[in-house]
Amino acid sequence: MIASSMALIQQFSMPIARLVRPSHRTCFRSCTMAVATPSPSDLSVPLTTRAQVLLGLSDEELQQLALDLGQQSYRGKQLHHLIYQRKVREIQDLYQLPRAFRDDLQEAGWRVGRSLIFSTVTATDGTVKLLLKLHDNRLIETVGIPVEADKGSVRLTACVSSQVGCPLRCTFCATGKGGFSRNLQRHEIVEQVLAIEDVFKRRVTNVVFMGMGEPMLNMKRVLEAHHCLNKDVQIGQRMITISTVGVPNTIKKLASHKLQSTLAVSLHAPNQKLREMIVPSAKSYPLDALMRDCKEYFLETSRRISFEYALLAGVNDSVDHAVELAQLLHGWGHGYHVNLIPFNPIEGSEYHRPHKKAEKAFVSALESLKIAVSVRQTRGLDANAACGQLRNNFQKNPLVTDKDLASSH
Numbered sequence: 210m211i212a213s214s215m216a217l218i219q220q221f222s223m224p225i226a227r228l229v230r231p232s233h234r235t236c237f238r239s240c241t242m243a244v245a246t247p248s249p250s251d252l253s254v255p256l257t258t259r260a261q262v263l264l265g266l267s268d269e270e271l272q273q274l275a276l277d278l279g280q281q282s283y284r285g286k287q288l289h290h291l292i293y294q295r296k297v298r299e300i301q302d303l304y305q306l307p308r309a310f311r312d313d314l315q316e317a318g319w320r321v322g323r324s325l326i327f328s329t330v331t332a333t334d335g336t337v338k339l340l341l342k343l344h345d346n347r348l349i350e351t352v353g354i355p356v357e358a359d360k361g362s363v364r365l366t367a368c369v370s371s372q373v374g375c376p377l378r379c380t381f382c383a384t385g386k387g388g389f390s391r392n393l394q395r396h397e398i399v400e401q402v403l404a405i406e407d408v409f410k411r412r413v414t415n416v417v418f419m420g421m422g423e424p425m426l427n428m429k430r431v432l433e434a435h436h437c438l439n440k441d442v443q444i445g446q447r448m449i450t451i452s453t454v455g456v457p458n459t460i461k462k463l464a465s466h467k468l469q470s471t472l473a474v475s476l477h478a479p480n481q482k483l484r485e486m487i488v489p490s491a492k493s494y495p496l497d498a499l500m501r502d503c504k505e506y507f508l509e510t511s512r513r514i515s516f517e518y519a520l521l522a523g524v525n526d527s528v529d530h531a532v533e534l535a536q537l538l539h540g541w542g543h544g545y546h547v548n549l550i551p552f553n554p555i556e557g558s559e560y561h562r563p564h565k566k567a568e569k570a571f572v573s574a575l576e577s578l579k580i581a582v583s584v585r586q587t588r589g590l591d592a593n594a595a596c597g598q599l600r601n602n603f604q605k606n607p608l609v610t611d612k613d614l615a616s617s618h
Contacts, residue, residue, distance in 0.1 A: 264396040265396040324341045369416060379454060425460075426456060457493060457494050460472070517548050521560045
C-alpha cells in the first residue's frame with residue numbers, strides 16, 4: 210500500500226483556554242476539553258489550515274468554549290445552532306451573539322471553517338458538482354445527487370471527499386490520475402454536506418464517502434466527521450456509507466467502532482490476479498485477507514457489506530466472472546450485496562462501458578446463484594460528476610490566485 214512511514218509525534222492535550230489569546234474583555238476559566246491530537250498525516254497540512262475551527266465541534270465543546278471566553282454556556286448552544294442549522298459562514302455574521310463574544314472569538318484566532326464554492330456544474334439530471342476552494346487554495350469536489358423517492362419525497366445524497374486527490378491510483382478512476390496532496394480535516398469533510406444543503410436549499414438525507422480519496426487512509430478524520438454529521442448535522446448513521454478499496458488493518462479498526470453505517474468495499478474483480486491489474490494497491494492486501502476481514506466485520510457489527518464492482522467491458526464483465534464472484538462470496542458466508550457500477554468514461558482511459566446485454570447477463574448470473582445485486586444508476590455523467598470521474602487540476606498543486614501573483618512581483 211502507499212502508506213508512508215513517519216515518526217510518531219508526541220501526543221498531547223490542552224484546554225481550549227490555553228489555545229486562545231487573552232482578550233482585554235475577558236478572564237478565561239479553566240477547561241478540561243482535550244484538543245484532537247495531530248496525526249502524522251497532519252504534518253503535511255499548513256499551519257494556517259490547522260487553525261482553530263468552530264465547524265466540527267460538538268454542542269458541549271462549543272458551550273465550554275463560551276465559558277472559556279467569559280460567556281454563559283447557552284451562548285455555545287446558540288453558536289452550535291448558527292453553525293449547523295443556520296449555516297453562518299463568518300464569525301462577524303453571527304449577529305445573534307454579543308459583539309464582545311464575536312470579537313473575542315476572532316482575536317483568539319477562531320474561524321467558522323467554511324470554504325468558498327469555486328465553481329458549480331449542474332448535469333441535465335439535476336446532479337450538482339461543487340468545487341470547494343480550501344484554505345490552502347487546493348480544490349476538492351463534492352456531489353449532490355437528488356433522487357425522487359416514494360410519495361413524491363426527494364432523497365438528497367451528498368457524495369463527499371476525504372482527501373485532496375487520492376494516492377491509490379485505481380486504473381479506472383480519474384481522481385488517482387490527478388495526484389494527491391493531503392488528507393482533509395474534519396471540518397473540510399463536514400462542510401461539503403453543508404455546501405450541498407446551501408445549493409439545494411434542503412437537508413441532505415444521505416452521505417456517501419465515495420468522493421475523492423481513500424477514506425481508510427484518513428480514518429481518524431473520517432470518523433470525527435462521521436460523528437459530527439450524525440450528532441450535530443443530525444444525519445442518521447444508517448444513512449451514511451463509508452467506501453474503501455481495502456487498506457490493510459483498517460476494516461478491523463472500523464468494526465471496533467460498531468457503527469450502524471454501511472461499509473462499501475470496492476472489489477472490482479473476483480480473483481487476486483485480475484484485481485491487482487485493476488486496483489494496483491491490492492498487491493499488499495490479498496483477496497483472502499480482505500474477505501476474511503469483511504466476514505469478521507459482518508460478525509462484529511451485524512451490518513451487511515456492499516461490494517462495489519465497476520463493470521469494465523471485456524475485462525471483468527463476463528458471465529464466468531459473475532460465477533466466480535458468486536463462488537467467492539458464498540465461500541465467505543453471507544450478509545453481502547453486490548452493487549454493479551457500469552464504467553463511467555474518463556479522459557485517457559483504455560476502458561469502455563459494457564453493453565447493456567453484458568450487464569444484464571452479469572446480473573442474471575449473480576441472481577441465479579442467490580447473490581443480492583443491484584446496478585447503480587448513473588448520475589451526473591455529463592458534468593463529470595459520476596462515480597470515478599472526480600478530478601481537477603489543483604489536487605497536486607494549489608490554485609494560484611491574483612493575490613499570489615501580486616505578491617510574487
